[in-house]
Amino acid sequence: MPRPTLASLASELAVSRQTISNVLNAPHKVKPATRERVLAAIAAADYRPSAAARQLRTQRSMNFGIRLYPATDGINGAVLDRFLHALTEAAQSAGYRLTLFCADSDEDEVRQYEQLLDVAGLDGFILTSSTPDDARSRWLQERGTPFAVFGRPWDADGHSAAAEHAWVDVDGAAGTEAAVNMLLAQGHARIGFLGWHTGNPVGADRRQGWERAMTAAGYGRDVPVLGAETEDTVAGGATGAALLASRGATAVVCSSDSLALGAMEKLREARPGAFRPGQPAGPGGRAAIVGFDDTPVAAALGLSSVAQPVEEAARHIIRVLTHELAATPAAAIVPPARQLLLAPRVVERIPLPLAAPGSD
Amino acid sequence: MPRPTLASLASELAVSRQTISNVLNAPHKVKPATRERVLAAIAAADYRPSAAARQLRTQRSMNFGIRLYPATDGINGAVLDRFLHALTEAAQSAGYRLTLFCADSDEDEVRQYEQLLDVAGLDGFILTSSTPDDARSRWLQERGTPFAVFGRPWDADGHSAAAEHAWVDVDGAAGTEAAVNMLLAQGHARIGFLGWHTGNPVGADRRQGWERAMTAAGYGRDVPVLGAETEDTVAGGATGAALLASRGATAVVCSSDSLALGAMEKLREARPGAFRPGQPAGPGGRAAIVGFDDTPVAAALGLSSVAQPVEEAARHIIRVLTHELAATPAAAIVPPARQLLLAPRVVERIPLPLAAPGSD
DNA sequence: CCCCCAAATTTGATCGATCAAATTTTGTGC
DNA sequence: GCACAAAATTTGATCGATCAAATTTGGGGG
Structure with a gap:
């Protein structure tokens, strides 16, 4: 049995495609009784709308891109690991997915943005490091592509700089x-x-x-x-x-x-x-x-x-990006801070007495 | 100026959509002269086919899924980090993308497979650990979804088991x-x-x-x-x-x-x-x-x-998956081994003389 | 009982590509 | 020059959803 589609479900239920679509995207437009009936059928048939079809029409892929750096030093790399996991989790529960990519350099990264935007229609990017006078941020900004950076913007002299774009950082x-x-x-x-x-x-x-x-x-x-x-x-x-x-x-x-x-x-x-x-x-x-x-x-x-509270940073980044991409009449809800500096906390530990003098 | 599409390019060039499509997907069907002309126009206009439209028609997303585990122990997690990077790189150069997801458990992982297959139309999955008598492998196998495992199959008693599916492992x-x-x-x-x-x-x-x-x-x-x-x-x-x-x-x-x-x-x-x-x-x-x-x-x-030669393992996994998904008449090329055990190598090091007796 | 307006639902077009079939062009042999 | 197959190109339909506009339904007032 093939996967159910709007059309197949519609004919089964003797309603139109659009009604089902509305149940999912604009429930208030549907009479409560029909809404229930449709929802039940959706659940019964295990119907899930095709992302590709939806993307074709709406120009939204529900996908964010993130560059994966070569694992230079795994000791510090572990932070990005946690960040990536938290990001994936947050994106997932917001209905977004994460697409990975690699780049040889920052210029190549911009080339990848271009590709991924055109081909895969990514909705935004997450940058995991900011360089002084960052060319990638500038490119994304000029193009109007949503993005958020884990890391403050720095000017060419290495000083904290003002910037339009969204970022989250930890106050080192x-x-x-x-x-x-x-x-x-x-x-x-x-x-x-x-x-x-x-x-x-x-x-x-x-x-x-x-x-x-x-x-x-x-x-x-x-x-x-x-x-x-x-x-x-x-x-x-x-x-x-x-x-x-x-x-x-x-x-x-x-x-x-x-x-x-x-x-x-x-x-x-x-x-x-x-x-x-x-x-x-x-x-x-x-x-x-x-x-x-x-x-x-x-x-x-x-x-x-x-x-570093990387999990919180990740969640906030997703919050900002999804807010930015949300349908415009979101005047009612409080927008998340587009720039956020999180406080880290010191974890105090007692050194393992592994090699303490006198132990064997 | 909006992004070029097949149709827009076609009218500019005074050829049909299909001809351009053929230049990209079946070049032999196009007369060399037109092919050149079309290729030049594609390059000039920076045309890139939309993955969503293509996916809608071909039912191929050019996307593999991989589960991200919570970073338990970053010391060992570094291996998966390298693996993930190599995987992304290999996938990218094969024209595929990688989609991340999280799961709470192996059962939840199967639920995610189902979702991702229906919604995002993923073409296959990469599993990064095999458990004895693995339910996830079984599910994917039964469903006929392409996948490859980094890790040998084990039977319920923890012994190496035979399996149909593709896997790569390192000979510990x-x-x-x-x-x-x-x-x-x-x-x-x-x-x-x-x-x-x-x-x-x-x-x-x-x-x-x-x-x-x-x-x-x-x-x-x-x-x-x-x-x-x-x-x-x-x-x-x-x-x-x-x-x-x-x-x-x-x-x-x-x-x-x-x-x-x-x-x-x-x-x-x-x-x-x-x-x-x-x-x-x-x-x-x-x-x-x-x-x-x-x-x-x-x-x-x-x-x-x-x-562990994780980079090689990653490349091989992508090789196997892409081969499996390639157009059928690939009888000419040698298929990659569907099961592969790689030999690790010992890296000999001299301990850092950090705390050698007598140093200051 | 009918008219009107709002609410609910349906219809037709569209996103951008590929498939399958139809059509036109080219090339060959006689 | 002509018939005819092969090569090259074009046309129409389709994938599965949403948008925008058209149509139907329902309820209240006169």
Whole structure:
């Protein structure tokens, strides 16, 4: 038995195609009695309208596109993983689907947009990283294609910029600030920061939170001494942490879990005492390290880390996009914020006592 | 200016719709001269056929579906990440797109199949894990929907089973076997195995490779002593490794990088000497640990690991699916293997000397 | 009981492609 | 030059939905 269509259902029910269509798309236009009858038949026949036919007529594919980046560093990639899952879930429950694509570069990405818009008729895109003076955003904006970015817009100098388009981001500075405050509460004073040596504005933002918190606590003069930058690797974290330790840091806030992992490994066996703050930071009085992104590695090793509310970010992005695409007379409902900065939260953990001195 | 359509292009060129359609879908039916002329016009107008219209007529969406699992353990999740990327890339260059979806359970997954087939007209599915006596495979098989599985079929008892459907898998046993052989070559003899305590057939397979290699090397009598099973966490790895060490193991092959990470952490500071094989395994003569999946964490920490050729697996899956969906008269070309077991390879690494004794 | 207006329902056209069949063009042999 | 098949091209119908306009139904007032 072939799949039911509007026409087949209509003749069975002795009503017209349009009535059934109205039951689904404009129920108020149908008399309650018929509506019930039609709904029952729809359920009985397991009828589901064809997306292709609908798209052909309405020019809506109910599909968003998202670029998949090559898995560079799976440690941090885990964040995007969670984001993608949450996005899919949110899209699905809003009646949208997600289409994946790959691109070699940002220019290629724009080429893919063009293709996907023409061919698949995608209704919008989700960008998962914003670059300074982002050409992709500009292209989409000019073309009038709905899109939302996970990441704030940055101007060419790496400063937070104003933009028309929708975005959601996590307030990195607030995250490092909270991390510093947690460490201060634990009795630390000489709190270092280990960041990236790239000009990445995201990194600069995270560093700023540390500076702000340190200054507010009256340790502003330590800022020039206790900040270090390196490449975003475990080895870089180890080297950087050693440097900060030699400068007297008893705790380190890092820009990533990779760095934090390196720092943790390095400091695990460092001279006892050197990292002992007023109050012990954890078993064995080891240095306190805080990472960023709260990746599974951090969870596995008992590393404190700043957690981004990516699920919430994803849900909001879908909310904004679907609102934008909704039928116009939505004046009644409150539109979601087109620009939203979410606060992260620090996950405090006690390091796994795996290799604690004296254990076997 | 609106997007060009077959009709608009046709009237411009003073040929019929069908001729242009033929140029794209059956070039041999068109006289070379007209073909050139049409192709030039297509390129000039940047014409791209609408997937929705095409799908409506041909009942082909050029779209595969794949379920996204919640990111449970990002350490191992990184493998699926790479797989997904490779899949997207391969699909894209074959002219297909990938649609994501979420499901709460395997039953819900089948419900989603039904929906996606009816509504979006997906052409096939890719399953990324096979369970013993898999109900999803059975459903797809019965319905005649094209699909391919990343993972071998297992019968209800957890043994490798025969199946009609297409699948690709990585030979886990061959991987652990190779790992053991590598360790043997390094001079180790008492090589332990640390696996999962779940009845998971994938884990059983990996354990078997170890047993096989140990037996072949004449250490068969050690097998009952040097094998241990625990939960798949870093903590489990630490505990398990300690146990195996106490039984005299000088090296451990693990079922996952999580376990290996725990083992490595634990043994990093273990009694010197206890883990020193005939030939030093690495700096400081520490125990040799081999993980599984070659996740970024392993790379970051210098942990040896068994690497799965997921990219190749992904490409093959797309090859099989596209072949299945290709126009029937493909008798001329060699069909790709519908069932394929790929060999993994051991990535040998020297542990990062982060916390080597005597470093600062 | 009829007229009128609003509510409910139906009809015909359309989105943009492909399929199947009809038509025109081309080429060959005599 | 002509008949005739093969090659090339065109025409009309169709996939399954929605839009816009036309038609039918129903209820209230005079």
